[in-house]
Amino acid sequence: MSNLNEAARLIKKAGKILVLTGAGMSTESGLKDFRSKDGLYSNHYRGHSPETILSAGFFRRDTRTFYDYVGEKLNVTGIEPNKGHRILASWEDTMDLSVITQNIDGLHQKAGSKRVLEIHGTLATTTCTRCGERRLLEEVLDDGYEHSCGGVFKPDVVLYDEAVDKIEEAFGMAEKADLLIILGTSLYVYPVASIPEVYGISTKKAIIVNRDQTRYSMHVNALEFNESISATLEKLDHLIHE
Ligand SMILES: [Zn+2]
Numbered sequence: 001m002s003n004l005n006e007a008a009r010l011i012k013k014a015g016k017i018l019v020l021t022g023a024g025m026s027t028e029s030g031l032k033d034f035r036s037k038d039g040l041y042s043n044h045y046r047g048h049s050p051e052t053i054l055s056a057g058f059f060r061r062d063t064r065t066f067y068d069y070v071g072e073k074l075n076v077t078g079i080e081p082n083k084g085h086r087i088l089a090s091w092e093d094t095m096d097l098s099v100i101t102q103n104i105d106g107l108h109q110k111a112g113s114k115r116v117l118e119i120h121g122t123l124a125t126t127t128c129t130r131c132g133e134r135r136l137l138e139e140v141l142d143d144g145y146e147h148s149c150g151g152v153f154k155p156d157v158v159l160y161d162e163a164v165d166k167i168e169e170a171f172g173m174a175e176k177a178d179l180l181i182i183l184g185t186s187l188y189v190y191p192v193a194s195i196p197e198v199y200g201i202s203t204k205k206a207i208i209v210n211r212d213q214t215r216y217s218m219h220v221n222a223l224e225f226n227e228s229i230s231a232t233l234e235k236l237d238h239l240i241h242e
Contacts, residue, residue, distance in 0.1 A: 003233075007207045008239035010179055010223075016178035017097040019088060020195055024184020024210055025207050026103050028230050045069050055160040062153055063145055070155065071141045074123060081111035083230040084183070087237050089113045098177075102185060102192055105155050117173065119158075119166050119192060126153035167191045174199040180206040183229050186214045207236050209233070222237045 012018065023031075031192060046065060052058055052074075059066045081089075089096050089112035098115040099108050106124040108116045109181040126140050127133070130151025140153045147153060158164055170192070174180070180199045187193045193215075196206060201221050208214055209232045216222040225232050 003074050004235055005239060007223050007225075008236050010205055011025065011091075011095075011236060012240055014179035015096060016177050017091075017179045017181060018173055018199070019097060019099045020076060020185065020192070021099060021101045021103060021108070021183045022192075023103065024183025025084060025101070025229055026079075026105055026107060027184070028084060028228065029105075029107060031079055031105060039215060045073070049167060056162050056174075067141065070137070072124070075137075075141065076105040076107075076123065077138060078191070079083065079105065079107070081107045082085055084233045085111035085113070087230075087233040090237075098173055100173060100192075100195070101219055102189075112138050117166060117170060119170055121155070121157040123157050125156045127156055128152070129154050140148060164191055167168045169242065171198045180204070180211070181232075182206060182208040182214070182216075184210055184211055186212055188215065217237060226236050 128151040
């Protein structure tokens with residue numbers, strides 16, 4: 001049996017599927033990968049590294065530059081989900097499937113996925129630091145980040161010096177899953193990189209699709225495809241519905 005057929009068989013017979021997605025999922029929609037060689041992190045902005053700008057400390061010190069950067073470099077208005085996002089959303093109709101994403105672009109929800117845990121939060125919305133009112137990022141970029149209450153609107157995203165407080169929920173989902181599908185992440189950044197171990201990859205199968213090899217390329221329980229996510233999911237979708 002080819003690896004692709006084996007992957008389709010695993011998906012068909014799985015009870016509870018957990019999909020973990022990273023930057024590679026969004027690059028196929030035209031978004032730049034933060035960490036790749038020509039990605040956003042290679043470029044400083046007004047003398048600051050992106051990691052510096054995207055920290056809570058910098059947000060407090062220089063909210064203006066923070067929002068200039070977000071508006072110029074991270075604004076995802078107009079970016080559409082790709083075929084891979086749409087196939088995952090369609091699988092949710094007939095399968096017990098949840099998504100944990102490291103992406104902050106909201107593309108899974110835009111494609112129609114309902115069970116999505118955004119482990120690093122979302123850039124789509126903001127919350128006032130003083131009164132808690134919520135506002136869309138688009139509105140804040142247009143109308144300004146200062147609120148009439150005296151507070152400022154802060155994106156609902158986990159910044160670099162902030163804790164990933166949804167990780168326990170993610171680990172709980174991983175423990176309960178009986179199939180893990182990993183898309184577009186090479187699993188080098190913790191705590192998300194712990195998810196395969198928490199899931200139990202030593203005794204349970206995982207399907208991985210990532211352009212580059214991952215830490216699990218040689219793992220006995222991993223079926224890894226170093227190919228396009230959309231193209232691979234499309235092939236799997238055909239096999240599942242045969
Ligand atoms: Zn307020």
